[in-house]
Amino acid sequence: MQEQALITTREEFGQALTRLRESAGVSVRQVAAKVGADIAASTLGDWFAGRGLPSLSSRDLLVEVLRVCGVSDEAAVEQWLNAWHRVRRAPGRRPAGPEPYRGLAAFETEHAEWFFGRAALTGQLVAQLTEPGLRLVVGASGSGKSSLLRAGVVPALGSGAAVFTPGPYPMAALARQRGEVLIVDQFEEVFTVCEDPDERTRFVAALGEAAERAVVVAGLRADFYGQAMRHPELLAAMRSGQLVVGPMREDELRAAVVEPARKAGIEIENGLVELLLREVAPAGADGEAHEAGTLPLVSHALYAMWRESQGRRLTIADYRKVGGIGRAVADSAEKVYLALGEHRQELARRLFLTLVHVASDTAATRRSMTIAEVLADHDPAVAAEAEDVLDRFVAERLITVDLDKVQISHEALLTAWPRLAGWLESDRAGLVVGRDLAEAAARWAKEGHDPGALYRGSRLAVARLWAEGAGPHAAPGPQARRFLSASVERQEAEAAAQRRGTRRLRRLVAVLAA
Template sequence: MGRAEKPLDPDAGPLPRFAHGLRELRRIAGSPTYRAMAARAGYSAPTLSGAATGERLPSLPVTLAYVEVCGGPREEWERRWHALADALSARPVAADDDEPAPYRGLARYGTEDGALFFGRDQLVADLVALVREHRFVAVVGASGSGKSSLLRAGLVRELRGLGERDGRPAALRICTPGPTPLRTHAALLEPVPGDADTVLVVDQFEEVFTLCRDAAERAEFIGRLLPARAPADARPADGPRLRVVIAVRADFYGRCTDHHGLVDALNAATLLVGPLSPEQVREAVVKPAAAGRLVVERALTARIVADVAREPGALPLMSHALLELWRRRRSRTLTLEAYEAIGGVQGAVAHTAEEVFAGFTARRTALARGLLLRLITPGEGTPDTRRPAARAELAGSEEAEQVLEALVRARLLTVDGTGVDLTHEALITAWPRLRDWVEGDRERMRLQRRLTRSAGEWEELGRDPGALYRGARLLAARDTFLTADGPAPDLTPLEREFLTVSVRTGRFVQPALVRLRRFVRSRWWLVFRLAVLCAVVLWTVWFLNRDHP
């Protein structure tokens, strides 16, 4: 009969219960040895034995082969297998599982994640060599190509590992421009005193175009970066130096040509980041799992390679799918069944997001909609981009705060200090619900961005009445954001007050403007103009014919 199997408790969970049922079939069939079963089933004895351990769900073909050689009902066990597969695929690992995930989902790989960053070895080496050779380097690639991870888990980690004789920097600094790049990061633009260079990494450089509205500050910030390109003999030999690395989205590369000095810098040293090759995708899937002592089914690896390889912008979607597979792992195995259950690479983000929204009431869904749309800047001739916002701008009530926390727990949003951001721009296109919201509210979003800026400027100017909305802007804002019940609920307290005061002030001005407009359109306007013309003619005749001394 062979070696005795470990006892199973069918009440310990669905997997042990399934395996216990298989063992019962074998017992009823007379307890044949697994070697004898293998001769009839076409699968090896260890494979059939492993199907009844209760540690993981066997594949459907193996299950059916086991059932058939034991004389069990095939259709019934096929239904049981699919039901269990669906349950396991939809069930994340318990929240108290403190085992670290080997994948980062939509979040970028940080400087501490270098041990899990695979598939970009050659690109990292090329970037390090470029940075050591040039003082100003640009990294250009599509959204989702992994530029941020390349900088942090690749470049920064490698530079920190250099010896002093190999050119280790005196300091490594990382920033994103934000709406006020010069005022926010002025201190980072000063190199650390000493012989070694200071390396400044400016990630998401496109924010100088999408978030910074002050053209003068934008130009000055760029101007402060460019001196890093000065040749060594342009500064004292013992003076501190700055090396700059910027990462910019490919669709904003053309905007860089607006600055002449930036064009010269980009022409001198630019690294293009493309999609992963099939072999690089395989590394990015399998090697982090191996580091976490996990197994990835070969069929799953092949499927992900087919879905992702050479696809621009697919890396965050792949990483998110892998994280969800890790949360739904069977014992220590990532499975193809779970991958298909979450919709694959393209559907994983939407699957996660919709799981969150399934628990929202209609009111919380509306709050989430307003919150998410505030974190997006609608493109004007360019793709939509994410827009970081202050937490105070998003969570104006206890319920809004709870909605925000739910989206953060689902890794759809990232909180950094007091700021909130979409975890990745891939959300905008990969999540149908959000994509439809953006398309339906595009013009309203543009008006709201302007209202947010105008309200902030009004506050900065001490609530100067001259900064209030008037004319066409007031009418557009009033028609869009004022309802019978007052200002729209998704406005912040400052925006509501700004709009209310603008409308109240506008009421005193509007009647006079309306009377003037009506007068201009009436027949009395023609009479008035004729009277003025006659007066001018009479005065001219009098002036020409008066007596001169």
């Protein structure tokens, strides 16, 4: 086992980093000089001494430090980054032993040994992947599609499988893949966070072309089925290569609850499993053990119980204490939120609304962003506070940070936490305007402040009206404010030029008339 896999504390991270530096024969000051960043050697010294950890926005700097210390292999760099994230999201007292449950977070490939209850469905899907073609894996939000693909299918297929999410630039994400089997998780991002319809069409066409020579699997949320039908390549897959992920049967859900505990050596009190199964059982359903969409709530309740019991024994009292299936998620989120001061509560609201995609014609969905994008609208002095708020929700598995990607751990949080649901409901129209403005400002900045990307006309008028009336929680950030100011200046300049042209034309007409 790699040394990084054994790191669980900040001190162990610093010790391992120091051993790496010493083996490379460089001092802390030499490392600081070689990375060439505007950072004090004392700050790096804190990293090596275990007194501090790199912040989320320092990811790229940490990678450079690792390279200076001799870590150049991408797989090794990723192992170090995984250790860093593991330590960052594990503050305070934690249960001893392995984590048997994932909470709202999906099972990843490295968690395959803890993934129970989907063996039959995994085998059914893998059996369909013997010939090139495009297959769709469709299910409701909360059905466990991501876990099935990442912890079930990928390990079964072996090293030839590459799994990725489309993100805002799906063509670039596709170009980075090298697998013989392409697995596109959260395919609905093509319709939510990819803003360019032409790129969306090219991406779907590229998957169709890849499917002529390789196996391509796309995991799609069921409520985006209609949008997927507009693309011929996806429509063909619906007709010939579709697998539906439905609710688990009772024996499957029982295995998902009992087997991870058994593997971790954790005792389950008699009656707890039966209580849990009764509370999630749908009325009148034939053979199904739970309502669609409740699986992440079950998973989070189990994770919260494991945390509460310190990993020793799961009891009915623990189940009641964490709020049961119905309240465990909300109670966890509310506990973190209420522990924040007023200013940081505002940052939390802004953070969550940033991580939700809100549109006028579809249900709200989570969106993945980089650390830099999440912090882009924060002044430097506030960014550190925003990172601390982020870390607190990450520690409860409510937000997931995977290398440089940040997202709400599961869409279930959008409805299970009443406070967040209230934020989203209170000003949906305003959120759409604010989201469009933030995305337009980000594109403008990325394109070198291209004047052609600025707002004009009614779009500018609506955005200005929203910005003037937005409360402190929803107010546009610095980048959006700069974008609005530049848009106003350009519109005023164009209007002034038009007025000058009109005056010249009038003078010319007068001269000709004379």
